[in-house]
Amino acid sequence: MSNVDELARRARLRVVELAARKAIHLGPALSLIDVLVALYTSILRRDPARPDWPDRDLLVLSKGHGVYGLYAVLAELGVLTQDLNELPGHPSDGIPGIEAATGALGHGLSLASGLALGARLAGKDRRVYVITGDGELDEGSNWEAAQFAAHHRLGNLVAVVDRNRLQQEGDTEEVCALEPLADKWRAFGWRVGESDGHDITAVADAVTALEAGDGPAVLIAHTTKGRGVPFAEGDPAWHMGELDAAQRRIAVAALTATA
């Protein structure tokens, strides 16, 4: 197993251990871990020793309910050292590595657009990344922001859609269809890439390729909700949940077997 895959595996184990202690947004945390690992290990310009380095690239987790995935990755990277169980269920200000409080859906893309525009106005060579959920794209404010970012040619802005096709209420296409999703982004003036969201190298390559062009870009990362925990994969019931002892054993065994 490669180093990055191992990092992702250990992050998933952290999420499982958290879910064995209390109800958390398990499925959304597990679906985005590989995307986070790709961004943090290959894309984001940052200083591991100084999470608040003023010239770092920024990551906004618009789907704030996936925060335990982010906490777990930041813990593996050594950015977060406290007990993850004590951290809030959505990103909040003041936590190392967290750039913005998020979690009310449909806010992140506007915030990230402001951050990207602010970097440009300040003459900084800084890039801003935002991860949205797919269900979250039901919120119209995303499309206000998409139109805005394209109009202002925000070339230092990259969005990644965690396209796991499940929102809390069920299949995104049955709740309120998003497809043709790539065409929607293109129609709004964005460059679009797609990749397997669990292939860390593929995600990193796709983001790197998107950064070569002009204006904002989006990667649709095809993922599986609950990835890595067999009984949770693809099951909307595990959008949020707490693992009992038997479920924890199954989850840990599945994640350990892949080592």
Add this chain to the structure above:
Amino acid sequence: MTTTSIPPHHTSIPPQSMRAALAPVLAAAVDADPSLIALGADGRALFTQVLEQDPRRYVDAGIAEANLVGVAAGLARAGLRPVAAAMAPFLVRRANEQIRLDVCVPGLPVVLLGVGGGFGYGPLGPTHHAPDDITLMSAMPGMRVYCPADAADAVSVVRTLLADPSGPAYVRLSARPDPVLPAAASESDPRGPRLLRDGDDVLVLATGRCVAEALDAADGLAADGVAAAVASVTTLHPFPATAIRELAGRRPLVVTAAESLAPGGLGPSTAEALGRRGPAVISLHTDHRYPPVAAHQDLLRFYGVDGQSIRSAVLSYRNRKTREA
């Protein structure tokens, strides 16, 4: 509904627009401070001179208030100081969650200018009315809320805010030209109440457009043999409670007048500041009745916050007290 003529003591000076008065102030501020950045969602009129000066200092969000506020929050997190304008009814309601979560909870220095608060858009109807802007913004954590009385007062408030980059602020601006008030309304510090006219019988506290109404009421009351003091209150949050207590002094009655729903507004804040041992407080404010198609001035009368309503409230109270005595 009949059209009310402009009250007599304002006829000498033509009404002035807050937006016209603010445009050069905003342009000068943006020019002087590179950290300031102007944004608008259908709010360009305030920034015409910024655009003439340097179009790069104005960011147009289009007609998209939620995104306007989210972008402003991102810019503030990037170290800039956004001044964002939009029509008040859409800013305070459509972008309500972005204002609370993206701006207020982290305490970012974003100045929000709401054009056409209260009933300023008059006959355009309830879609464009914002009698709830003060109430909604007063519920926001850490939000400073201002309701200037005329164009000069709006300039005074915005100058004060731009000099003080601490935390979020909301300023209710009028949509149309307002009566020009005595200079005293605008020249002193807008953070405290300002006594515009003295009198021992009653203190009338008013905010925004109602300050002009309070002065009219005081004229009328003088003819009735009642000496009314009038003070303008531009800052509603943080409420200048101590100064209001001092101002109320020994007067037996305080009447408040605001073009605003009561919660979080001038009346309840005054009553709370004066407490149970203070003078009687009569709060005149608007309510949820569906409005007639009417000019701004006539809507003030419909909701009972115009000069005649203030005068009637004082006289009724005094008559009741006389009968009780």
